[in-house]
Amino acid sequence: MTPVGIITAMVTPIDKTNKLNIVATKKLVNHLIDKKVNGLFILGTNGEFHVLSEVEKLRFAEIVITETNGRVPVYVGTGGNSTNQVIKLSKEMTSLGADALSVITPFFVAPTESELITHYQTIADAKIAPILLYNIPKNTGTDISRNTVEKLAEHQNIIGIKDSSGKIENIKGYIDASKNKDFCVLAGSDSLILDALQAGATGAIAATSNVLTEIDVAIYQYWLEGKIEKARMMQDSIEEFRRILKLGTIPSALKAAITYQGIDVGQPRLPVQPLDSESLLDVAKTIEYYKKNFFTEEDNNVPNNYTEPN
Structure with a gap:
């Protein structure tokens, strides 16, 4: 199995009692699949794996895998x-049926290269599903080297890497280091989706696709069709949304945006706080901007031409 296309780095819906929200999870799974994502990536950074118990992780994975029912691959964080x-x-x-596993580098105490290997x-x-390496050095303190x-x-059971370093040089180095091997490189930084595809990546694991699903899918589809100018337009368009993601600690702004769109995924787990009222207004304004300028019902949600936000 080669991971390809736009794979959504899903949030973990939480209800008002601070428990997993099964209804919202199923709604989000079906919404994303209906919008043509190529896979679901759960229990990652935006999925708040670091504040979920093992019991919650297993239950959440079971819900997502069952609801997905083989329609797209499900990648599960186990690092x-x-x-x-x-x-x-x-x-x-x-055993639950994960198609592949994402394994983030150890954190807090940085291992040597030999220890990491x-x-x-x-x-x-071990007798487990294929694994993806997960590189996010700004969070873990460990940068997976090209070597x-x-x-x-x-x-044979390590099939690729998700790189969230934000450096295209990293992605290019990984692609070069793994050439002629059954190994793929996936962009984990949403700003680099198109650049990574052009460099030889097979796809992207994108948090923005929780909300800008059609736009992220369009980047990949336009790239496949050789329509690079349109792909670049779609890539550039996500920057306004990436701006509001910085209004709060991950994944507070992302969860607020998904909820504003109609699927109540709840608040982030403590210690992360929800956005303040001013930031929530900014999120609402930004989502309305995308609704107005990018999609129309007449074109079946194909990204439209757009104007810059005011």
Whole structure:
């Protein structure tokens, strides 16, 4: 299995009692699949994996995998600091039917390159679904090197890497290091979707596609069709939304935007706080701008021409 296209980095819906919101989760899954995403990526950074219990992670994965019912691949985050605990959770997620597993680098205590390679190889040797490496150094303090990717790409159960470093040079280096191997590179920084595709990435794991689903899908589709100018227009258009994502701590603004669109995914888990009223107004204004300038019912939600926001 080669991960391709736009894979949504899904949020985890939480209800008013601070428990998993099953109804909202099913609504979001079906909404995204109906909008033609190529996969769902759960329990990642925007999925708040770091503030969910293992029981909640397993329950959430079960809900998403069951509701998806094989319509698109489901990628499940199982990473952590303990190699043994990652293996345990990975085996459980594999049993639930995860198509692949995302394994973030250990954090808090940064491993050496040798330790990191051993960590991933040991996990991949277990009887689990294929794994994607997950590089997000600004959050973990560990940057997966090109040399590490070159070595790990040789393992038959390590199928790719999600790079959220924000550096196109990283993506290009990973692509070069894994050439001629059955290994894919996915952009994890939404601002680099098109640049990554042009460099040889197979797709992107995009948080913005929770909300700007049609636009992100259009970037990929236009790129496939060789319509680079249109793909670039769509890529540039997401910057206004990326601006409001910085109004609060991840994933507060993203959850507010999804809720404003009609699926109440709730508040972020503490210690992250919801947006203040002024920021919520900014989110609402921005979503209305996208509704007005990008999509019409007449063109079946195909991205329209747009104007700059006021």
